Amino acid sequence: MSILKxxxxxxxxxxxxxxxxxxxxxxxxxxxxxxxxxWGEEYDWKDASGNARIGTHTRVLANPPSAFEPLLxxxxxxxxxxxxxxxxxxxxxxxxxxxxxxxxxxFIERNGQSLPVFRLxxxx
Ligand SMILES: [Zn+2]
Numbered sequence: 001m002s003i004l005k006x007x008x009x010x011x012x013x014x015x016x017x018x019x020x021x022x023x024x025x026x027x028x029x030x031x032x033x034x035x036x037x038x039w040g041e042e043y044d045w046k047d048a049s050g051n052a053r054i055g056t057h058t059r060v061l062a063n064p065p066s067a068f069e070p071l072l073x074x075x076x077x078x079x080x081x082x083x084x085x086x087x088x089x090x091x092x093x094x095x096x097x098x099x100x101x102x103x104x105x106x107f108i109e110r111n112g113q114s115l116p117v118f119r120l121x122x123x124x
Pocket of ligand 1: 038
């Protein structure tokens with residue numbers, strides 16, 4: 001069984017699970033086979049709150065890889081989760097995307113998979 005199986009099982013249940021290293025206690029993201037702080041290989045998986053802020057973003061208007069062509073235009077961002085880790089994701093739902101804007105987790109279905117994306121939080 002892959003050490004990353006809990007992460008992908010979580011996505012099926014529309015949960016974003018963050019690995020916390022059992023050796024040093026630190027969270028990291030993306031999930032990987034060894035803790036980037038101490039090389040530990042056992043994790044506790046905890047649900048992300050879903051609250052985040054945009055760290056940086058860009059709007060793709062043209063010439064994406066062909067599989068993404070139907071999605072144009074789309075917004076790519078690195079969001080900073082309140083757990084202290086960041087992730088590469090999409091911002092959905094429109095609005096004025098800007099650095100430091102608050103966003104909330106949701107899931108979209110694509111090619112039979114649930115994918116974590118974010119939407120601007122109302123009132124920001
Ligand atoms: Zn560690």
